Amino acid sequence: MSSSSGQPQFRYTQTPSKVLHLRNLPWECTEEELIELGKPFGKIVNTKCNVGANRNQAFVEFADLNQAISMVSYYASSSEPAQVRGKTVYIQYSNRQEIVNNKVSGEVAGNVLLVTIEGVEAGDVSIDVIHLVFSAFGFVHKIATFEKAAGFQALIQYTDAATASEAKNALDGRSIPRDYTNPYLPVNPSAIEGNLQPMVGPDGKIKEPESNVLLAAIENMQYAVTVDVLYTVFSAFGTVQKIAIFEKNGGTQALIQYPDVTTAAVAKEALEGHCIYDGGYCKLHLSYSRHTDLNVKAYSDKSRDYTISSTGILSNPQASSVPSASTGWQTNPQVAGTSVGSIGMQAPVPVGQAAAWDPSKTTFASPAGTFPGQPFVPSAGAPFPTSGGPPSAPAGYFQAPQQRPQYGVQPRPASGAPPYGQPPGYF
DNA sequence: AGCACA
Numbered sequence: 001m002s003s004s005s006g007q008p009q010f011r012y013t014q015t016p017s018k019v020l021h022l023r024n025l026p027w028e029c030t031e032e033e034l035i036e037l038g039k040p041f042g043k044i045v046n047t048k049c050n051v052g053a054n055r056n057q058a059f060v061e062f063a064d065l066n067q068a069i070s071m072v073s074y075y076a077s078s079s080e081p082a083q084v085r086g087k088t089v090y091i092q093y094s095n096r097q098e099i100v101n102n103k104v105s106g107e108v109a110g111n112v113l114l115v116t117i118e119g120v121e122a123g124d125v126s127i128d129v130i131h132l133v134f135s136a137f138g139f140v141h142k143i144a145t146f147e148k149a150a151g152f153q154a155l156i157q158y159t160d161a162a163t164a165s166e167a168k169n170a171l172d173g174r175s176i177p178r179d180y181t182n183p184y185l186p187v188n189p190s191a192i193e194g195n196l197q198p199m200v201g202p203d204g205k206i207k208e209p210e211s212n213v214l215l216a217a218i219e220n221m222q223y224a225v226t227v228d229v230l231y232t233v234f235s236a237f238g239t240v241q242k243i244a245i246f247e248k249n250g251g252t253q254a255l256i257q258y259p260d261v262t263t264a265a266v267a268k269e270a271l272e273g274h275c276i277y278d279g280g281y282c283k284l285h286l287s288y289s290r291h292t293d294l295n296v297k298a299y300s301d302k303s304r305d306y307t308i309s310s311t312g313i314l315s316n317p318q319a320s321s322v323p324s325a326s327t328g329w330q331t332n333p334q335v336a337g338t339s340v341g342s343i344g345m346q347a348p349v350p351v352g353q354a355a356a357w358d359p360s361k362t363t364f365a366s367p368a369g370t371f372p373g374q375p376f377v378p379s380a381g382a383p384f385p386t387s388g389g390p391p392s393a394p395a396g397y398f399q400a401p402q403q404r405p406q407y408g409v410q411p412r413p414a415s416g417a418p419p420y421g422q423p424p425g426y427f
Numbered sequence: 428a429g430c431a432c433a
Binding site for chain 1: 428429430431432433
């Protein structure tokens with residue numbers, strides 16, 4: 001308790017800081033209110049509110065010291081005091097140089113994806129399905145879905161922006177496999193329950209070594225399974241880089257190469273045990289290949305290398321790096337938008353545009369649906385490119401006779417370019 | 428008037 005040389009801590013002698021201490025705030029003042037207050041003076045990079053016993057103090061941190069100085073000096077000489085909700089707020093330099101740890105896991109900038117799922121209505125895609133698809137990239141903290149007349153949207157919250165970005169890159173523009181939405185088809189239960197277990201179980205549950213290359217054994221192959229068919233099916237989960245089909249032990253197998261393990265894992269979970277055609281035809285058995293990079297002919301009827309034909313599939317913006325100012329994702333999430341279905345990427349939404357969350361503001365492009373009830377009739381002029389088609393080749397691809405197709409995949413031009421268009425007018 | 432978090 002050395003009451004040592006009483007150095008007075010008057011505000012006038014406080015050393016300036018990028019961080020300002022605010023007091024006399026209204027109870028449980030929100031982060032948005034702090035930002036509103038400080039925004040005119042500069043860029044606020046972090047806040048901490050509801051500090052103190054009464055939860056009526058807060059900190060705001062500016063990007064630049066001069067911005068903090070300008071705010072303090074402005075209100076020091078202003079006739080109008082700083083106010084929040086009509087209460088006068090007292091502002092001074094914090095005795096710290098930065099705000100630490102405001103960003104709890106729920107509020108890291110860019111960790112939330114806004115997903116627009118086109119061609120579906122609420123209930124067509126369950127949260128379980130969304131969870132399944134997005135969990136492959138990392139732990140999913142929260143999912144919220146909402147539906148307006150414009151469309152069905154979901155918020156997917158990851159731990160960090162990097163994970164969100166990864167998911168965005170992998171899934172943007174993709175279709176959710178149709179059978180997720182079909183209640184009559186089995187969904188791999190382990191995949192859905194896998195909530196708390198990432199790919200590798202922490203409790204010693206080691207799965208088979210993962211790979212970005214999947215080995216697909218095709219059983220009961222009554223219909224031709226071409227490179228194109230496989231491409232269409234597996235592209236629903238991410239960029240397919242290479243495909244090779246070969247015969248082994250009298251059966252047909254294929255290798256499908258993705259850019260990364262996570263994408264392969266999603267595809268594997270989703271497709272394992274499922275059939276390309278209804279009726280048990282062309283059943284897929286998936287495992288991880290030991291290969292990581294296939295050496296295949298660029299173009300043949302048994303193999304394809306999609307990486308060398310100029311395909312600009314992935315040119316994805318980063319997830320938002322706008323500093324977060326969230327109190328919760330209901331109010332002010334950092335959104336790196338993605339939409340699944342026929343998916344369009346949405347630019348990150350800056351803090352100030354939190355209102356843009358209103359899904360009703362969404363301009364909705366209603367693409368050729370790839371979802372329930374859509375029979376995927378290929379346009380007459382664009383037959384599916386089957387190489388030497390099946391004997392009784394179904395008029396509609398992926399459609400065994402008198403059967404409904406299993407996967408919501410779209411016809412693909414023979415050029416090798418994926419069909420995923422960017423529907424106009426996202427947000 | 429007052430300065431947190433782990």
